[in-house]
Amino acid sequence: MTPPALVLDGVTKVFDDGTRALDGVSLTVGRGELVTLVGPSGCGKTTALRVAAGLEPPTSGSVHLDADPAAVSFVFQDPTLLEWRTATANVALVPELRGVTRAERTERAHRALEDVGLGDALDKRPRQLSGGMRMRVSIARALVADPELALFDEPFGALDEITRLSLQTLLQGIFARRRFAGLFITHSVSEAVYLSDRVLVMGPGRVEAEVAVPFAHPRPPELRFTPEFAALAGDVSRLLERAGGEPTTASESSPSGVTTARGEPATASEGSPSGVTDARGDS
Numbered sequence: 304m305t306p307p308a309l310v311l312d313g314v315t316k317v318f319d320d321g322t323r324a325l326d327g328v329s330l331t332v333g334r335g336e337l338v339t340l341v342g343p344s345g346c347g348k349t350t351a352l353r354v355a356a357g358l359e360p361p362t363s364g365s366v367h368l369d370a371d372p373a374a375v376s377f378v379f380q381d382p383t384l385l386e387w388r389t390a391t392a393n394v395a396l397v398p399e400l401r402g403v404t405r406a407e408r409t410e411r412a413h414r415a416l417e418d419v420g421l422g423d424a425l426d427k428r429p430r431q432l433s434g435g436m437r438m439r440v441s442i443a444r445a446l447v448a449d450p451e452l453a454l455f456d457e458p459f460g461a462l463d464e465i466t467r468l469s470l471q472t473l474l475q476g477i478f479a480r481r482r483f484a485g486l487f488i489t490h491s492v493s494e495a496v497y498l499s500d501r502v503l504v505m506g507p508g509r510v511e512a513e514v515a516v517p518f519a520h521p522r523p524p525e526l527r528f529t530p531e532f533a534a535l536a537g538d539v540s541r542l543l544e545r546a547g548g549e550p551t552t553a554s555e556s557s558p559s560g561v562t563t564a565r566g567e568p569a570t571a572s573e574g575s576p577s578g579v580t581d582a583r584g585d586s
């Protein structure tokens with residue numbers, strides 16, 4: 304069996320000032336699987352991502368990355384583009400640093416930019432681009448490395464709602480075609496359900512529950528308006544509320560696919576679907 308792309312096993316992170324940001328976090332991201340982390344502010348999502356990326360050492364527990372480190376890409380909330388470089392030159396930077404020839408890196412950058420719908424903006428500088436377009440460049444820069452694992456830290460958090468929805472649709476289409484492993488942090492329940500195969504609900508320092516998302520890829524944008532989608536988002540919202548997060552829109556019925564952190568079925572509501580588990584095992 305192919306090993307998962309990423310495994311965190313019992314990871315604890317205590318910062319020098321004594322803050323216990325992670326307290327026994329275990330999670331896996333399989334190949335070709337997109338996993339989202341949702342949870343209240345300060346529960347440790349970014350820390351988990353940074354530990355996964357090797358940017359922070361865990362205090363205890365282990366991290367297994369089964370990917371070429373050169374094939375791990377990041378997308379942050381801030382697109383962090385170089386203002387003096389064109390969109391193409393920004394995207395080509397990664398292959399440039401790896402010694403890829405100019406002709407090849409330009410071709411790869413153009414392909415990646417076309418993939419994110421920026422075929423008409425290849426020579427534009429960041430200041431000539433809207434916030435959504437800058438984020439597309441940032442996604443293209445992540446894709447140009449042909450990632451085995453892509454790590455996303457709330458990439459769409461600063462965008463307006465319409466841009467955010469269109470970038471979700473874009474990323475979902477790219478994921479359906481390329482099927483990298485992904486770990487994606489978001490505060491949006493609907494974004495988590497629309498994009499991912501599994502939603503991990505975090506409470507302070509811990510993964511409290513896991514919700515399997517059964518919808519096949521590619522996912523049409525209209526999926527977001529179906530009762531099945533609303534039911535699953537409702538389950539995640541309820542689990543998030545229990546974990547200490549802000550309540551979001553919940554629906555009456557519950558989908559299949561929710562388990563608690565210990566793997567027991569969690570009865571989120573009458574007629575709960577299979578697929579929800581609570582990390583603590585209580586429901």
Ligand SMILES: Nc1ncnc2c1ncn2[C@@H]1O[C@H](COP(=O)(O)OP(=O)(O)OP(=O)(O)O)[C@@H](O)[C@H]1O
Pocket residue numbers: 318319320322323324342343344345346347348349350351
């Ligand atoms: N370098 C650091 N030194 C000390 N404490 C830190 C450090 N980085 C994060 N923390 C603390 O660790 C906890 C978890 O922070 P983290 O940024 O991982 O949470 P988060 O869930 O990503 O929050 P948000 O949703 O607001 O981005 C917080 O209490 C935060 O203040």
